[in-house]
Amino acid sequence: MHTFSVQKKRFYLAFFSLLLSTLHLFAQESYELNNNWKCLNYKLVKDVGENLSVINHPIHNWKPAVVPGTILTTMLENGEIPDPFFGMNNEKIPDIYAIGKDHYTYWFVNDFDEKVVSGDQQVWLNFRGINYSCEIFLNGNKVNPTTVKGMYLRQSFNITDYLSKDGKNRLAVLVFPPDVVGNPNGGQGGDGTIAKNVGLQYTAGWDWIQPIRDRNTGIWDKVFIEKTGPIAIKDPHIVTLLPGKRKTSGDQAPATIKVSTTLQNATSRSVSGTLQFSVAGEKISKEVTIGPKGTIDVAFPDHILKNPKLWWPANYGDQHLYTSSLEFLTNKEISDQQQIAFGVREIQTYWNPTTRSKEIAVNGQKIFIKGGNWIVSDAMLRFSKERYDAEIRFHRDMNLNLIRVWGGALTERPEFYEACDRYGLLVIQDFWMSGDCNGRWEDPKKLDDQWTRRQYPDDHSLFLASAADMIKMIRNHPSLAIWCGGNEITPPDDILVALKDSIMPQLDGTRWFIDYSNSDEMSYNFIGGNGDGPYGIQDIETFWADRTWPFNSEVGSVGIGDMESLERFLPKKNLVAPIYTHDETLGTSSEEVDSVWKYHTYIGYGKHIAPYGTVTDVEDFAKKAQLVNYNQYRGLIEGFSSHMWEWYTGTIIWKTQNPWTSMRGQLYDYYLDPNAGLYGLRKGSEPLHVMYDPVDGFIMVANNLLESKNNVMLSVKAYDMEGEVHPLNQVFIYMEPSSVKKILPLKQQLQKIGLQEGLFLNVQLLSANKELLSDNFYWLPNEDGQYSGLQQLKKVPLDVQVQTKMPGEYEVTLHNSPENPVAFFNRISLVDQGQKQRILPTFYDDNYVSIPPGGSKTIKISCPKEKIDSAMSVAVEGWNVDTIYIPIS
Secondary structure: OHHHHHHHHHHHHHHHHHHHHHOOEOOOEEEEOOOOEEEEEHHHOOOOHHHHOOOOOOOOOOEEOOOOOOHHHHHHHOOOOOOOOOOOHHHHOOOHHHHOHHHHOEEEEEEEEOOOOOOOOEEEEEEOOOEOEEEEEEOOEEOOOOOEEOOOOOEEEEOHHHOOOOOEEEEEEEEEOOOOOOOOOOOOOOOOHHHHOOOOOHHHOEOOEOOOOOOOOEOOOOEEEEEEOOEEEEEEEEEEEOOOOOOOOOOOOOEEEEEEEEEEEOOOOOEEEEEEEEEOOEEEEEEEEEOOOOEEEEEOOOEEEOOOOEEOOOOOOOEOOEEEEEEEEEOOEEEEEEEEEEOEOOEEEEEEOOOOEEEEEEOOEEEOEEEEEEOOOOOOOOOOHHHHHHHHHHHHHOOOOEEEEOOOOOOOOHHHHHHHHHHOOEEEEEOOOEOOOOOOOOOOOOOOOHHHHOOOOOOHHHHHHHHHHHHHHHOOOOOEEEEEOOEOOOOOHHHHHHHHHHHHHHHOOOOEEEOOOOOOOOEOOOOOOOOOOOOOOOOHHHHHHOOOOOEEEEEEOOOOOOHHHHHOOOOHHHOOOOEEEEEOOOOEEEEEOOHHHHHOOOOOOHHHOHHHOOOOOHHHHHHHHHHHHHHHHHHHHHHHHOOEOOOEOEEEEEOOOOOOOOOOOOOEOOOOOEOHHHHHHHHHOOOEEEEEOOOOOEEEEEEOOOOOEEEEEEEEEEEOOOOOEEEEEEEEEEEOOOEEEEEEEOHHHHHHHHOOOOEEEEEEEEOOOOOEEEEEEEEEOOOOOOOHHHHOOOOOOOEEEEEEEEOOEEEEEEEOOOOOOOEEEEEEEEEEOOOOOEOOOOEEOOOOEEEOOOOEEEEEEEOOHHHOOOOEEEEEEOOOOOOEEEEOO
């Protein structure tokens, strides 16, 4: 083994020596300017950009700046403002509408080292996002000939001739807020005029967020220095075509790979060379000539990839990604090179005449869509690969297969799409329109009438240029499945026609383009209204019994966290439980809610907490709310799944996450702490899932998998509040692929057991070798709809064992003795031993679990390595289980 290793090392050394002797490499590199930024309000700067950008110009009184970031992130980092996500702190920060745009207009400077290059080498300055307009200076020179404008439009400048001879350079950028900042008057998007820009709409406030005071002004996305030879590769495009209906494993018929790119010549002479593409050990090339200062588009002949490894959505197959290389060589020198990860897959859409909605297929296989709506990762645009990874992993762990990026926000960043590629989440990407701001409805909160708002934004050309640029930025990601013209409204006619008939066919002709998010083209609206919602808590039976839009783009509910979550953003004095009252005589209801809860956009739990007993304090309220969360989201997805392909082709939950400390529509809080809804949704969305229909009392099974399931045992047991087991049925079943079936009627049997106190229902699916495939545990009320038995449930001493599999990977086994009642609704948490606070993010393969008498359950825990501490414990707390802490050795 040692000899082989040495021989292999010698071979590689010889190979690279030969390569370097025949092939000169330009000093290619790309690095991010994300350190050593300074900034100052432009009113305090008494000089012009040409002077500020000279390296010896004094900036001693300037303050550290966060780039990428916004003005508010810099101010927060420097202690100038309180955390706007906590309590009422946001009200202490001046709003740009009241104080004026000058308050948030800033100069940014960065001193960096980059030597003057020789020959045909080129140096580029690349901005991935500035909000909203700016002027750029380098070493005393104006870099941008005209003002840069538009939040989404990437900018690239050749700065080769501007570099300082001694290698010491200063970049100075003057950043202006959005042209129109909007009046945050409490409307959706405030007075609507925020939509006159090509940018974010939520920053003027929405029903799930308060206004962002600087409207996210700043160099909000990454800044790069890139070095190339005379020819630069721009915006490569890879398309994969897969004829036929594919299986998720085994040998595959060939795929067609279509590769194209843009080449830019930075020199004043024609340059000839070879463009080559490499993938899976194969290489294709093409000879190309680019004229002086020219830009050309180049397409390779179609490449046939034999026996490809395919990319599938989560729970349907693997997410294989190919790493390819695209490079341009001239005179045996690599002028530019890009590594591109892509997945071999094809998206198809069909009209389902039964449901009257679009049906989505991947690689020829129809996919029942279980999706979540997404705003942004952080309302102040503090993005990171780590946070993206955690959030997308949560969505995968909820057994979802799609995320819709909402139109009042932005085109999500490449790092978001990289995470979706890894975890198998399809994406609908909206463009930047909303029915609220862009005129779908009359609205007294809006400044302009509908006719005027229908023509927002002011600059249609900028919108189209930004759309084209964003398409180029993300089109190679296999997770990107669908484009959408806008949220609940189409863009203005000239924008829509250009997108559909010109830009989209030219730049990305392989994906479905929906005019707007609840278009009849997506889901025929036979009910009336907006084609979205409802957005509040529902009786569980509603999801099963009431037919709604056949592909609902937004249906949502509640989502507060438990006490530990609430304490992160609510002052102690405001930790007051809502008080719900109902007048039987008048038939009226009301809920008294703390003002800070209202500010953080709480929507009521109302009557849904009451069946669990009188609320004693806020901690008790939050604990009972988790029962409601779990049932609500499990019931939602089960109800839709129960009518798979009959009523529905999919549904998308509004929303699954919050980029601010809101108290609605979320499965985990801003701090990445899940509430019970995440695990209820995870349970109800299992690929193979057994469930109880509360309307007609049937046990049903949904098989979302692409293969049939034979010799599966269905086991049904009930437990009373004393812990006595009542076996109800056990039968082998067969399930067709991608189907749902009624199996057993249970209502009469359950009524006999649980009339007085309610009962527990445990339904399971087991394989022929007794492997547990699906395990679903319900708690059912008594005949009056009350959970009276839960209120009297005896305490249970659980046996808890913790095993370390490897650093950051743990298994927790809960065991309940046969003589005990059910140990109900236990949350497992990884915590620090000192403060007993949860370590976030942490991932659990199940949670809020119930253990029947004599039963055991093992939970797998995964913690990111950077979060591992030498003093950690596992905490277990349940409805009738006192909190237990087990140190991790």
